[in-house]
Amino acid sequence: MGAAPTRIGQQDPELVERTGFSPEQINNLHKRFLQLSGNKDTISRENLNDIPALAYNPIKSQIIEAFFDKRNQHDSEVGSLEEITFQQFLMVMSHFRPPTLEMTAEEKEAMRKEKLRFLFNMHDTDGDGKITLEEYRKVVEELLSSGSIEQESAKEITDAAMLEVASTNVPHMGPEDFYEGITFEHFEQILKGLEMESRMHIRFLDTATVHCGKS
Amino acid sequence: MQPCYSRVSLLLCLGITFVVWFTILFVIITVPAVLEVSLGIHRFYIRTLCRVFEWATLQIELSAKQKNRQFSKPHTKGILSKSKPLSVQENMQELRSSAHSRRSEPQFDMGDVIYFCRKGVESIIDDEVTKSFSAQELESWNLLTRSIRRFPHRGLRLTLLWGLGVLIRYGILLPLRVILAVTGIFLFVILSTSVGFLPNSKFFLGEKVHLMGYRFCVKSLTAFITYHNSENRPKNGSICVANHTTPLDVIILANDRCYSLVGQVHRGLLGLIQRAMVKSSPHIWFERAEVKDRHLVAKRLCDHAADKTKQPILIFPEGTCVNNTSVMMFKKGSFEIGCTIFPVAIKYDFRFGDAYWNSSKFGLVHHLLRIMSSWALVCSVWYLPPMNREEGEDAVQFAKRVKAALAAQAGLADLTWDGGLKRTKVKDAFKEEQQRLYSEILLKVHQTQKQEKCFEDETPEGD
Numbered sequence: 001m002g003a004a005p006t007r008i009g010q011q012d013p014e015l016v017e018r019t020g021f022s023p024e025q026i027n028n029l030h031k032r033f034l035q036l037s038g039n040k041d042t043i044s045r046e047n048l049n050d051i052p053a054l055a056y057n058p059i060k061s062q063i064i065e066a067f068f069d070k071r072n073q074h075d076s077e078v079g080s081l082e083e084i085t086f087q088q089f090l091m092v093m094s095h096f097r098p099p100t101l102e103m104t105a106e107e108k109e110a111m112r113k114e115k116l117r118f119l120f121n122m123h124d125t126d127g128d129g130k131i132t133l134e135e136y137r138k139v140v141e142e143l144l145s146s147g148s149i150e151q152e153s154a155k156e157i158t159d160a161a162m163l164e165v166a167s168t169n170v171p172h173m174g175p176e177d178f179y180e181g182i183t184f185e186h187f188e189q190i191l192k193g194l195e196m197e198s199r200m201h202i203r204f205l206d207t208a209t210v211h212c213g214k215s
Numbered sequence: 216m217q218p219c220y221s222r223v224s225l226l227l228c229l230g231i232t233f234v235v236w237f238t239i240l241f242v243i244i245t246v247p248a249v250l251e252v253s254l255g256i257h258r259f260y261i262r263t264l265c266r267v268f269e270w271a272t273l274q275i276e277l278s279a280k281q282k283n284r285q286f287s288k289p290h291t292k293g294i295l296s297k298s299k300p301l302s303v304q305e306n307m308q309e310l311r312s313s314a315h316s317r318r319s320e321p322q323f324d325m326g327d328v329i330y331f332c333r334k335g336v337e338s339i340i341d342d343e344v345t346k347s348f349s350a351q352e353l354e355s356w357n358l359l360t361r362s363i364r365r366f367p368h369r370g371l372r373l374t375l376l377w378g379l380g381v382l383i384r385y386g387i388l389l390p391l392r393v394i395l396a397v398t399g400i401f402l403f404v405i406l407s408t409s410v411g412f413l414p415n416s417k418f419f420l421g422e423k424v425h426l427m428g429y430r431f432c433v434k435s436l437t438a439f440i441t442y443h444n445s446e447n448r449p450k451n452g453s454i455c456v457a458n459h460t461t462p463l464d465v466i467i468l469a470n471d472r473c474y475s476l477v478g479q480v481h482r483g484l485l486g487l488i489q490r491a492m493v494k495s496s497p498h499i500w501f502e503r504a505e506v507k508d509r510h511l512v513a514k515r516l517c518d519h520a521a522d523k524t525k526q527p528i529l530i531f532p533e534g535t536c537v538n539n540t541s542v543m544m545f546k547k548g549s550f551e552i553g554c555t556i557f558p559v560a561i562k563y564d565f566r567f568g569d570a571y572w573n574s575s576k577f578g579l580v581h582h583l584l585r586i587m588s589s590w591a592l593v594c595s596v597w598y599l600p601p602m603n604r605e606e607g608e609d610a611v612q613f614a615k616r617v618k619a620a621l622a623a624q625a626g627l628a629d630l631t632w633d634g635g636l637k638r639t640k641v642k643d644a645f646k647e648e649q650q651r652l653y654s655e656i657l658l659k660v661h662q663t664q665k666q667e668k669c670f671e672d673e674t675p676e677g678d
Contacts, residue, residue, distance in 0.1 A: 052636050053338035058650045063335035199329050
């Protein structure tokens with residue numbers, strides 16, 4: 001079965017630094033990783049697909065793709081992986097770590113940029129650094145039910161949203177002008193007002209305070 | 216010549232001592248089983264084991280502190296902290312209220328993705344279904360080989376103790392239990408078949424024989440069961456439902472009173488036992504082909520339940536074994552029949568041995584061996600007051616109500632997930648539901664925006 005789970009956090013202090021999780025959290029996530037992978041060293045898309053609670057999520061496939069996206073590994077590579085190891089799993093998870101109190105304003109800004117980057121990558125499926133109208137429409141369509149809402153309404157909503165975005169970037173754009181797509185900088189600007197730090201992090205249970213008494 | 220004799224006599228002495236000691240143990244256990252008498256040994260055994268476990272955990276913590284390593288406690292309560300579950304609508308309100316107050320912000324689409332994103336990652340980290348189908352984690356070490364890897368800082372004393380434990384469990388307890396089980400089954404089959412030949416007091420004697428058989432099984436598993444609220448014990452002509460953790464649940468429950476079991480006809484040893492059982496007591500065994508016919512099954516159950524003199528039917532509505540931390544969805548079949556339901560909650564104490572049968576990991580025989588080589592099988596059984604279907608309540612709601620009561624009594628989590636998810640995937644209909652909810656929100660916003668735009672167009676002067 002490989003190294004005993006209790007040692008992963010201690011064995012690899014580099015993991016702690018790179019991902020920002022505590023050794024405790026890394027141990028727990030490693031157990032979860034083994035549970036999902038069936039005690040193997042890598043996870044494939046199938047393993048994540050099998051989680052029942054995830055099946056409820058409209059953007060399930062985008063979320064799963066995000067785990068296999070090379071861009072989320074803090075590398076400059078583009079493309080996607082077939083399977084991911086625990087280190088890569090943790091790297092993706094690190095986008096969702098909670099902000100700590102001791103963070104400086106700089107670190108907070110960096111974390112926000114990271115989360116925005118994650119979201120951007122999720123929309124930008126072909127990896128060219130721009131979210132085109134097509135890509136954006138695809139995400140919105142996934143969120144909306146194909147049953148109760150007509151195609152026309154969905155198209156309207158997407159177009160309206162895209163037009164707003166375009167007009168903030170290029171104020172005097174005419175209907176014939178070709179809008180290339182939303183760049184990352186523009187994306188940042190659009191979501192400037194949105195308070196992401198508390199919306200996009202996972203609340204870990206503080207195991208240190210759990211009293212370990214008789215079961 | 217001399218050394219030869221002394222060696223032989225030594226061996227003979229050892230052999231005799233061993234046999235005598237074994238027989239004494241055997242008699243001490245068998246006689247009470249047959250005569251329904253208790254000797255109070257078990258309380259002493261349990262108390263001693265508890266003290267040993269506490270001491271072991273203390274040793275581990277001390278040695279971990281000495282070596283200055285972290286002793287990480289398992290996340291028995293889950294990885295994520297549980298906040299109040301908000302609906303899709305409430306979450307959206309929260310998200311939008313943090314955005315600009317400007318109308319028609321494009322943020323309404325982009326920001327909403329964050330909500331679903333986070334929910335998705337949370338389910339990847341911790342979800343209820345996968346957790347319910349994997350074995351529970353212990354907080355302290357119970358000296359079993361299975362959990363040894365999680366406690367590497369053991370020290371010499373503990374390792375010795377563990378070695379002693381292995382010797383006792385595999386050398387003494389396991390053979391004793393296996394012999395007991397074999398004897399019990401043998402006796403039961405013979406007695407049950409003979410009772411079947413008696414014309415009159417067949418069922419009365421049959422009950423006695425069944426109870427004896429179950430007591431034997433219980434002793435062979437070293438199961439210590441506490442029955443609570445015995446005044447609610449199931450009565451004749453009703454249905455008894457319980458949560459399912461292991462096939463041995465049947466033995467645990469039937470130790471107290473006889474039930475009619477429902478199941479498929481098997482071949483081999485199990486088939487022999489089934490045939491012997493049916494001779495002295497009315498059980499409902501189905502041929503493989505009949506199982507597929509739901510109406511036939513329902514009819515036979517109905518007929519049996521309608522006869523008020525017959526024993527209660529024992530059914531496990533979850534349909535599969537769950538790891539005893541939660542209760543999964545109850546299938547509505549048994550709740551449609553329309554007679555009184557007696558819910559029974561079973562909760563195992565995991566310190567003495569894990570009773571959960573993970574059928575994807577090991578087969579039945581392996582599971583039985585695991586249980587027989589654990590320290591003991593300690594559990595509590597609660598009899599809940601009878602429930603009937605109320606006016607205007609359909610089978611599904613009735614099933615939910617029963618499940619909630621059962622989960623509350625035993626302290627288990629009440630889940631709405633289907634136990635069949637152990638082997639199959641979630642239907643797409645559930646994803647459609649979430650999409651529909653979100654679409655409604657979006658449509659409302661879109662409509663109000665459209666209306667406001669129209670209003671503006673009509674009154675160009677505005678405010």
